[in-house]
Amino acid sequence: MELNLHANATTTPKTRAYIQRSKKSVAQLAAELGVSETTIYRWRGRTTVGDRSHRPNNLTTSLSAVEERAVCELRTSLQLPLDDIVEVMQRCINAKLSRSAIHRCLQRNGISRLAKPDKPKPGIFETASIGFIHIDVKYLPALQRRTSYAFVAIDRATRYVFVEIHSRRDGATATGFLKRFLADFPHEVHTILTDNGAEFTDRFAVDKKNKPVRKPSGDHPFDQLCKQRGIQHRLTKPYHPQTNGLVERFNRRIAEAIGREQKRGSARRTFIDHADRDAFIAKFVHDYNRTRLKCLGYLAPMQALANHTGPNTFAGTTAVSMARRVRQTRMASSPPHPTQSRHLPSPRPFHWLLRPILLRRAQFTGGE
Secondary structure, three states: OOOOOOOOOOOOHHHHHHHHHOOOOHHHHHHHHOOOHHHHHHHHOOOOOOOOOOOOOOOOOOOOHHHHHHHHHHHHHHOOOHHHHHHHHHHHOOOOOOHHHHHHHHHHOOOOOOOOOOOOOOOOOOOOOOOEEEEEEEEEEEEOOEEEEEEEEEEOOOOOEEEEEEOOOOHHHHHHHHHHHHHHOOOOOOEEEEOOOOOOOOOOOOOOOOOOOOOOOOOOHHHHHHHHOOOEEEEOOOOOHHHHHHHHHHHHHHHHHHHHOOOEOOOOEOOOOHHHHHHHHHHHHHHHOOOOEHHHOOEOHHHHHHHOOOOOOOOOOOHHHHHHHHHHHHHHOOOOOOOOOOOOOOOOOHHHHHHHHHHHHHHHHOOO
C-alpha cells in the first residue's frame, strides 16, 4: 500500500502503529519516542496510520455545478479537446471561465486525457502450401531522368523472393516477368495474388466492350498465362494494399536498404547509374534469400525451398539446380539435419561465440 507521508512528519507508520498498540502511559511514550504528548494523543485517537488528506471539505471552484457538468459532457460525449471546450464554454455559457479552471475540472473528474481509440489488430496471413505467390510492382527513385520499376514475387510458405527491374510497367512486361519466375521457381505455382494494376488485370478497364463491370474479362495477357499454367489469379480488394502486405513489406525493406546506403560523389547520389542500382538490389535479394528468418524457424528462404523440393513442372535455372545438388548429396551420404541445408555453410559451434569472453576473463584472472 502506498502512503503519502508528510515531509516533516516526526513519526512513521510503524511508530504510529506502536503508539496505538502500546499500554504505556502518554508521558512514557512521549519520552521514549522523543515526541510531544500531543502527538501521542493524536495517534492514539486514530485507527489508521496514514496522514489525513489536507484537501478542503468544500472546494471553492470558479465553475458552478451546471458548468462543471457541461464541461464533462462536452468531453465524454463529443470527445472535444481542451481548447475546443474552452471556446464553447466561453462563447455559450460563461465568458469569464479560464482555461486553467476548465483543465482542473477535467482533472478532478479523471477525464483530462482522451482515451486512445482501440486499433484493430493486424490480420495474420492464413497458412498456404508452397506455391502461393504474392506479386507487386515497386516504383524506384528516378535516376538519370529515367523511371524504373521493380517487379517482386515472394512465396508465402518459404519467403523466397524473385526480383526483376524494368523500365516499363505494362501487361507484356508483367507477363514476361511471370514466365521467368515460373522457370526459376522449383515448385508448381497454384495461386498468385496481385493488386488491381493495369499490368496485372483489366478489372477496371472502361474501354473494353462486353466486359463485366468491375470484373476481369480474362483477356489480359497476365490472366491468359495464369490460365495456361493452371494458376488461380486472385486480386486484392481495391484500396486495400494490406491484403498483399507480404510483398508490400519486402518493398519497404528495399526502400529502407536504399535509404541506408551512403551517398557518393560530388552530386551526393546514392547510385551512379542504373547498373549500379540494379546490382545493389540484386545483391540485397541474394542476401535476403540466404538470411535465416524467425518466421521460418530460423531457416533461410533458400533452405526452406530446398527442404521442400518435390516434383517440378517447369525447368529452373537457379533454385532448381541448387535443389538437385541437395538431392544428389542426400543420395550419396546420410540425410542432413532437417534444420541444416547443405548449400549453406554450417554454423560454428556455440563455444566459438564464448571464446572472446573466456580469453578476456583469463587475462583478468591470471589464466585460471
